[in-house]
Amino acid sequence: MDKILEIIDLKKHYPGVKAVDGVTFSIEKGTCFGLLGPNGAGKTTSIEIIEGIKKPTSGTILYKGRKPESAFYSSIGIQFQNTELPQFLTVKETLDLFRKFYHHKADLDYLIELCQLDDILKRDNRKISGGQKQRLLLAMALANDPEIIFLDEPTTGLDPQARRHLWEIVQKIKSEKKTVILTTHYMDEAQILSDTVAIMDHGKIIAMDSPQKLLKEYCSMSSIVLRDFYDRDLLTDSEYEVFETEEGVEIQTSDINKCLQYLIERKIDLSGATIRSQNLEDLFLYLTGSQLRS
Amino acid sequence: MFNRIWVLFIARNKEFYRDRSSFLWNIIFPMFIIIGFSFMFSSNDNAQYKAAVFHKYDNKPVMTEIRDQYIGLKSTKFIEFIDYQNLDAALEKLNHHRVDIVIAPETGVYWVNRTSPKSYMAERLLIAAGAGSSDLNGFKKETVNGSEVKYIEWLFPGIIAMNMMFSALFGVGFVVVRYRKNGVLKRFACTPLKPHEFLIAQIISRLFVILSTTIFVFIVISLLFDIKCRGSYLSLLTVFVLGVFSIISMGLVIASRTSSEEFANGIMNLITWPMMFLSEVWFSLEGSNDWILYGTKLFPLTYVVDGMRKIMNDGASLADIKINLIVLAAMSIVFTAVGSLLFNWSKE
Numbered sequence: 001m002d003k004i005l006e007i008i009d010l011k012k013h014y015p016g017v018k019a020v021d022g023v024t025f026s027i028e029k030g031t032c033f034g035l036l037g038p039n040g041a042g043k044t045t046s047i048e049i050i051e052g053i054k055k056p057t058s059g060t061i062l063y064k065g066r067k068p069e070s071a072f073y074s075s076i077g078i079q080f081q082n083t084e085l086p087q088f089l090t091v092k093e094t095l096d097l098f099r100k101f102y103h104h105k106a107d108l109d110y111l112i113e114l115c116q117l118d119d120i121l122k123r124d125n126r127k128i129s130g131g132q133k134q135r136l137l138l139a140m141a142l143a144n145d146p147e148i149i150f151l152d153e154p155t156t157g158l159d160p161q162a163r164r165h166l167w168e169i170v171q172k173i174k175s176e177k178k179t180v181i182l183t184t185h186y187m188d189e190a191q192i193l194s195d196t197v198a199i200m201d202h203g204k205i206i207a208m209d210s211p212q213k214l215l216k217e218y219c220s221m222s223s224i225v226l227r228d229f230y231d232r233d234l235l236t237d238s239e240y241e242v243f244e245t246e247e248g249v250e251i252q253t254s255d256i257n258k259c260l261q262y263l264i265e266r267k268i269d270l271s272g273a274t275i276r277s278q279n280l281e282d283l284f285l286y287l288t289g290s291q292l293r294s
Numbered sequence: 295m296f297n298r299i300w301v302l303f304i305a306r307n308k309e310f311y312r313d314r315s316s317f318l319w320n321i322i323f324p325m326f327i328i329i330g331f332s333f334m335f336s337s338n339d340n341a342q343y344k345a346a347v348f349h350k351y352d353n354k355p356v357m358t359e360i361r362d363q364y365i366g367l368k369s370t371k372f373i374e375f376i377d378y379q380n381l382d383a384a385l386e387k388l389n390h391h392r393v394d395i396v397i398a399p400e401t402g403v404y405w406v407n408r409t410s411p412k413s414y415m416a417e418r419l420l421i422a423a424g425a426g427s428s429d430l431n432g433f434k435k436e437t438v439n440g441s442e443v444k445y446i447e448w449l450f451p452g453i454i455a456m457n458m459m460f461s462a463l464f465g466v467g468f469v470v471v472r473y474r475k476n477g478v479l480k481r482f483a484c485t486p487l488k489p490h491e492f493l494i495a496q497i498i499s500r501l502f503v504i505l506s507t508t509i510f511v512f513i514v515i516s517l518l519f520d521i522k523c524r525g526s527y528l529s530l531l532t533v534f535v536l537g538v539f540s541i542i543s544m545g546l547v548i549a550s551r552t553s554s555e556e557f558a559n560g561i562m563n564l565i566t567w568p569m570m571f572l573s574e575v576w577f578s579l580e581g582s583n584d585w586i587l588y589g590t591k592l593f594p595l596t597y598v599v600d601g602m603r604k605i606m607n608d609g610a611s612l613a614d615i616k617i618n619l620i621v622l623a624a625m626s627i628v629f630t631a632v633g634s635l636l637f638n639w640s641k642e
Contacts, residue, residue, distance in 0.1 A: 051484065052484075053480070053483065053484065053640070073484075074486060076484075078481075078484045080477060080480065080481060082477060083476070083477035083478065083480060083481045084476035084477055084478055085478070086305065086309065086473075086478055087309060087313070088308065088309040088312040088313050089305060089308060089309060093305065093308065096301075097301055097302070097305050098485060100297065100298070100301040101298055101301070101482075101485040101486055101487050102485065102486060103486075124312075140481070144485075
């Protein structure tokens with residue numbers, strides 16, 4: 001497969017903080033690469049270095065096997081995590097303004113249709129909803145018909161419907177063989193959109209593979225969640241991995257029956273217990289001992 | 295490049311006229327200037343001194359000499375006479391510099407405030423009024439020949455330039471700082487847009503706004519108060535446009551890095567206040583300390599006001615004010631270059 005981007009031992013150190021601490025990965029053309037991790041893991045810093053906005057302390061970035069030059073910077077599209085839109089302009093004027101900055105432009109009607117902006121074209125930027133704003137920012141990121149699109153937490157703060165809406169658009173972009181680089185702290189988002197997921201924590205990648213393989217490898221177990229149960233000492237001598245979560249206590253096991261048997265023997269109240277199969281969030285819990293969103 | 299500057303220029307103009315508060319302010323403030331002018335210059339007296347007249351005994355005969363002297367004073371121009379029935383109230387005003395002299399014509403007594411220069415001058419006027427105007431001890435009176443410059447004609451270019459300074463500095467500086475603060479600049483940074491393209495678009499958009507409002511105010515006030523421009527309007531426009539350029543680019547230097555509106559506001563106030571008072575907008579600094587006179591040479595506004603006055607009042611040509619033009623052009627180039635070099639798209 002064609003490697004469109006290679007990132008080798010990327011580091012960004014600030015006084016007292018190693019924001020990015022030796023990150024290496026490569027991205028194949030036409031795929032979606034997801035960086036999953038909690039806030040402060042170094043996801044945004046990593047992609048802003050690749051975008052050329054921040055300078056790395058050390059490390060190498062290769063675009064199609066070479067150092068990125070101006071051709072690279074004009075062929076990428078970026079959606080930042082927190083940016084406001086120019087005030088007092090309408091949605092259409094904003095999109096048109098950004099399109100006109102480029103020589104190579106995406107078709108305006110195509111962008112409007114793709115990002116479903118038709119109903120709000122004449123609306124002032126200050127009067128659109130969060131979901132509409134993210135769709136406009138996404139359309140702006142596509143204004144130059146880019147080869148690679150960077151999406152930094154595109155659905156943070158959106159309601160479930162607006163998130164699903166945005167995912168559909170990203171799926172459409174992927175189907176056009178564009179390369180997408182996504183950061184998120186939602187495991188479901190990473191799982192649905194990404195072909196490869198890299199899980200980041202404290203500036204390092206702690207696991208990387210396709211979501212299916214990661215789940216198969218690390219998340220074949222089940223989780224029993226005991227709500228409002230905080231007496232962890234009762235379980236200290238057990239053979240199971242036990243985590244404290246916001247809800248109470250979570251026990252990871254590969255044998256549900258045996259584990260339940262054990263809990264019953266211990267006379268632990270199971271009336272509020274839930275059992276579910278594991279997902280990437282559990283993987284993160286397993287790898288770092290802390291929750292993704294804490 | 296020109297295409298990008300053009301689309302940004304158009305976008306910025308749209309933002310400006312849709313931002314009702316800032317748009318109205320830019321229209322209303324010049325209106326205030328016009329109204330203020332009308333009040334200041336509607337009557338010709340333009341009083342420089344205020345005399346409180348204390349009447350205690352109405353219709354009581356006074357000595358002839360005192361009456362003549364008082365009538366002489368009353369016929370002096372630029373003194374406003376205010377009647378008081380209560381001596382204590384009048385003296386209180388004198389004490390607080392609200393009036394410059396208190397006169398009781400019926401008794402021939404007058405009071406002055408020894409700490410007040412204007413009080414001293416008013417007293418001299420009173421004494422002179424008794425001496426008779428012909429007694430000049432050999433001095434011979436001549437008036438300024440040709441075209442006397444009316445006070446309003448001297449003041450007007452200063453006011454126009456001052457209004458331009460505020461609009462140029464704050465209008466551009468704040469927009470850039472706000473854009474940086476909310477991340478719009480960071481978004482611009484990932485497009486092919488270059489800092490100088492962005493800055494030039496901001497400069498010409500503001501120049502456009504300032505020129506349209508100023509020309510409007512200029513025409514209205516010129517017609518209302520019969521203000522003459524003795525030089526050519528094209529020369530006036532040239533020095534004014536150069537002035538706008540230099541001051542906007544000065545604002546861009548201030549706004550080149552910070553994302554704090556408070557900080558930018560502080561710095562701009564720090565610059566505008568001395569410029570307002572030390573660029574001879576309101577009063578002449580003739581005969582001031584040398585260091586003040588050198589200091590004023592650092593301000594672009596000084597050269598704008600001086601250049602405009604020379605053209606409007608003295609009919610100077612562009613060649614006559616070439617120093618002003620060179621300095622303003624140099625300041626514009628230096629400030630734009632420094633502003634572009636220091637310019638940072640994102641927050642520090």
